[in-house]
Amino acid sequence: MGKILAHDKLIIFFLMFSTGLASLLYEVVLISVVTTVVGATEISLSLVLAAFLCGLAFGALFGGSVAKRLMGTKNGLAYALMGIEAGVALFGFSFLSFLSLFVSSGMGTQVVFLVILAALFIPTVLMGMEIPIAIGALEKKGNAQSAGFVYFSDTLGGVLGSLIAGTVLIPVLGFHGAMYFGALLNVMTLVLATRLIRRWKLFWPAVAAVAAGIVVLAHSTATLQEWKLHFMDSFYGVGSAYYSVYYTTPLFSVQSPYQYIVVLESPFYGRQLLLDGYFQTSERGSLEYHEYLVMPAIAAVSHPERVLLIGGGDGGALYQILKFNISTIEQVDLDEEVVRVSKEYLSGVHRGSLDDPRVKRHIGDGRQFLRNAKDGSYDIIIIDLPDPTKLALAPLYSQEFYREVRRVLKEGGVVVTQFTPPYHYIEGFASEYKTIKSVFPQTYPYVVSGSLQSSFGYIIAGKSGDPRVVRTGDVGGKWYDNESHVSMFDLPPFIDRYLADAPVQVTTDENPIIHTYMQNNYFYRGVADEPYQEAEET
Secondary structure (H helix, E strand, O other), rough: HHHHHHHHHHHHHHHHHHHHHHHHEEEEEHHHHHHHHHOOOOOHHHHHHHHHHHHHHHHHHHHHHHHHHHOOOOOOHHHHHHHHHHHHHHHHHHHHHHHHHHOOOOOOHHHHHHHHOOOOOOOHHHHHHHHHHHHHHHHHHHOOHHHHHHHHHHHHHHHHHHHHHHHHHHHHHHHHHHHHHHHHHHHHHHHHHHHOOOOOOHHHHHHHEEEEHHHHHHOOHHHHHHHHHHHHHHHOOOOOOOHHHOOOEEEEEEEOOEEEEEEEOOOOOOEEEEOOOOOOOOOHHHHHHHHHHHHHHHHHOOOOEEEEEEOOOOOHHHHHHHHOOEEEEEEEEEEEEHHHHHHHHHHHHHOOOHOOEEEEEOOOOOOHHHOOHHHHHHEEEEOOOOOOOOHHHHHOOHHHHHHHHHHHHEEEEEEEEEEOOOOOOOHHHHHHHHHHOOOOOOEEEEEOOOOOOOEEEEEEEEEEOHHHHHHOOOOOOOEEEHHHHHHOOOOOOOHHHHHOOOOOOOOOOOOHHHOOOOHHHHHHHOHHHHHHHHHOOO
């Protein structure tokens, strides 16, 4: 009798342990789904936890009644455990697929949230029923003090389930794979329950089937992650903020003497470069961004021979410059570490340009390089620097800086710089536009939309000619061509008015106001003011 009791107690331990593990696994997955659908708000999380605990409570109450009725039967408690595990396993295998079909019908987010809450009662009620039934099974075998043991086994499994769900299973197997893993645990629990009625013939084939299922999951991570993408596509479109954050993983990071460099991996944008937390370029977005930075300047100069690139350590601008028959290409970049990291991790951006022998690279300060350059040294100067969110960058956006640029340019030369599009920081864009225009009367902004990550902003200026005029034909790529050269200067009327009339200041060495305009409290401020004013006037 003692051996039988120990045997059954061990079975109950593993049965409740795996049930607890699966239950917390389901809870973490559904919490993850809820937070991506309605956000990680206090209300949403409270309701999910309340639904989970409520289901367990009512399940325990109902399970106690069932256990009392089945105590007099021979194997009724064991069959009840098997039936419960079969029901929970069915939930684990099917719920996310059902939810995807439900969402695709066009129901609102609030309705989807209520469906998830209601569905959460199914496994929790069943799992709550299992605890008193397992206690009854042990008591029937002669263990009069089994409640503490059953709760201990279930809770211990829950602790492990909550740990591995978010740290291992969801990151590796995705939502579907994690749910399938929990369902396989329920199947294993069902198999364990057969040992209580000594059904040996069913045990080992079932164990083999569960083991095979786990092996299949382990070898299907790519497919499961793709399913995860399609599942979340029910709620979000590709390119949404959710996708860009949730599916992007760190690949490499390093602190250089000047900035914190991070390379991210995204299934949608490819590898991305961030400097001090600000996005710079990506493999998917580089081509459009760098074509519109480089090609308009080349088209605006008649047969350019000498080009200087200030910044551009990722190599994307160099790749575009190297497409043309330029006799002298020089690059000056302050941070050699950006070049090194880009060489190693951003081959989809530089495409070999960082190792091209036609490029003469100087590591140093761009402004100091200009001071040392002779008058009229270059036909084109291309500036590809981070936005001046840091005060240390402001001297490369000042009026004095552009006076050096003008001196170094040849007659008929052109300078072009990137700048965050005016829709984001219109005061900053307007200040930089006015700063350049105070040195180059022929200064024109242009904005390119349709990029993967918002739009791109640029400012181009000619030393003695209008840069909107095409002087070199047959300049073009996949995005830019000569025909689109003139039209790209067409901006929305409110931006034209703002650039002409806004009371923003020119940035100078003594007054680096551009840095102030690029702080977070200016984000979208100028763009939002005018509509509100119109509404008030109406």
